[in-house]
Amino acid sequence: MDLSSLLTHYRGKSFFLPAHGRGLALPNSFKKLLRSRAGIWDLPELPDIGSPLEESGGVADSQRESADLLGVDRCWYGVNGATGLLQAALFSMLRPGEAVLMPRNVHRSLINACLLGDFKPILFDLPFNANQGHAISLDNVWLRKVLEEINDNQIIISAAVLVHPTYHGYSCDISSLIKTLHNSDVPVLVDEAHGAHFSVDLKDVLPESAISAGADLVVHSLHKSSVGLCQTAVxxxxxxxxxxxxxxxxxxCFQTSSTSSLLLASCESAIREWRSPLGKSKLLRIINQAKNLFCSLKSCGLPLINNQDPLRLILHTAPFGISGFEADDFFISRGLLAELPEPGCLTFCLGFSYQKKYKNFFERNWTQLLKAYPNQQPFKPFTPPPIPLLIQPSINPSLAWRGKTTSVPLIKALxxxxxxxxxxxxxxxxxIIPGEVLDNSRLDWLVEQSHLWPEQIPNTLLVVT
Ligand SMILES: Cc1ncc(COP(=O)(O)O)c(C=O)c1O
Known part of the structure; x- marks a missing residue:
């Protein structure tokens, strides 16, 4: 089957990203564009249209209007996902050799930007929930401790990155974290790839967005947390x-010079979708449905973890002796595709399409999953990464990445x-990132992780010679 046929014939309930639910939640104006004569919309940067980097033309006007709608100074549409715009954002804040403070759960795109730009990542550890097996959000007390260590070690940081919310939908008091960093005179980039919907003014329903919290730069992935096509971002x-x-x-430097007009139109329609009273009420309805789904599944005994984004449903499988990967395989065999399997949990992204009818489906399949794994022992708590609060790579990450390397078995990488x-x-x-040393505890932890993440962690590692 060719790729085009594969895409149109793909079946299964989509609890994965993009969040538009296989087109169902795409804005009507954009659906209309897609229904027009095939390919008619695929236009280059004609004078009337322009591109995200031009000062005039339809794209420039659209970006200005979007910035006005959100009450910020400027915005740029992206066609290389949050990845491309996060990398561009970091490059705009730093010069080679300068240090950037980032949480340990930062997306790899930002580490890659450090490798390319020769920026020094100063990574801080995060609170870790050992029962769930993943990092949770930080608070201001934690961040202040990090900044104290920065001062004690006389490290000069030129920029800071925060991730808000996390993949799991954990948010934090973003406003106070940004204030704390600003008080230290540091510009703040917030990776809000998973929180574009927080920027809609729905107080008491969704957490505050990094935009209203005063971040200098914010990146939204419009396919992850809004209703844009894959690769759209702002x-x-x-x-x-x-x-x-x-x-x-x-x-x-990070975006094609031939930006797809279709993706740019998708950026615009995604940003506008929830700014109209009708769009906003549609979003509110979806969020309320998700909240109701969470409550009714929880009252039926499904082990769901509390988070702050109602559209991310985290199934805590570890207490039932079932890994998130096993649960994922089981659900896939029944036509339900989740987004994020991990050793102790499985996260579903509900997305922005109608989900009311899924209550029975989840309930029935959870019961069957338990039957398929009878008499399991609950998992022991997971080991947190054995790293200090603050870690600087031992050697320049950029040099480690570009220098002479050799591949060794992971267990021999001490x-x-x-x-x-x-x-x-x-x-x-x-x-682990380039430039970090595998001491005893780090190596043991990685080897343990390689057993927990089947086929996801290679059993060899490229090391600096
Ligand atoms: C926190 C975070 N930031 C950025 C990205 C990259 O987003 P995109 O796929 O839009 O490039 C991801 C992708 O998983 C992510 O989880």
Whole structure:
């Protein structure tokens, strides 16, 4: 079967990203465009249309209107996902050799930007929930401790990155974290790839967005947390801490010079969708449905974890002696595709299409899953990464990545410097980055992780020679 046929014939309930639910939640205006004569919309940067980096034309006007709608100074549409815009954002904030403070759960795109730009990532550890087996959100007390260590070690940081919310939908008091960083005179980029919907003014229903919380730069992945096609994203900028010309220049390095007009129109329609009273009420309805689904599944005994994004449903399988991967395989065999399997949990992305009818489906399949795995022992708590609160790579990550390397079996990598990222996918969060040393505890932890993430962690590692 060719790829086009494969795409149209693909069946299964989609609890994965993109969040438009296989087209169901795409904005009507955009559906209309897709229904027009095939390919008629595939236009280059004609004078009337322009591109995200031009000052005039339809795209420039659209970006200005979107920025006005959100109450920020500027925005740029992206056609290379949050990945491309996060990388451009980091490049606009830093010069080679400068240090950037980032949480350990930062997406690999930002580590890759450090490798390319020769920026120094200063990674801080995060609170870890050992029963769930993943990092949870940080608070201001935690961040202050991190900044104290930065001061004690006389590290000069030139920019900071926050991730809000996490893949699992854990949010935090983003406003106070941004204030704390601003008080230290550091510009803040928030990777809000999973939180574009937070920017809709729905107080008491969704957490505050990093935009209203005053971040200097915010990146939204419009296919992950809005109703855009895959690869659509937007970078918002406000205030004077980051030079817009530097942003423009950097986007030019990370984005094609032939931006797809279809994807740009999708960016626009996704951003506009919830700004109308009708669109906003549609979003509210979806969120309320998701909340009701969570409550009714929980009252039926499904082990769901509380988070702050109602559209992310985390099934905690570990207490039942079932891994998220086993649960995922089981659900896939019944036509339900989740987004994020992990050793102790399985996360479903409900997306922005109608989900009311899924209650019975989830309930029935959970009961059958338990029957398929009888008499299991609950998993022991997972081991948190054995790393200090603050970690600087032992050698320059960029040099480690570009230098001479050799491949060694993971179990023989003791005291070697990694030359690569290890990032089970999803979620693309690095366990080790180039330039980090595998001491005893780190190596034991990685070997343990390699058993927990089947086929996702290679049994060899590229190390610096
Ligand atoms: C936190 C976070 N940031 C950024 C990205 C990259 O987003 P995109 O797929 O739009 O490039 C991801 C992807 O998984 C992510 O989880």
């Amino acid at each position: 970078l918002w900028s406000q205030g004077t801490r980051v030079d817009p010309n530097a942003i423009r220049k950097s986007i030019g 005291d070697r410097v990694s030359a690569e990222l290890i990032c089970p996918y999803p979620p693309g969060i690095p366990m």
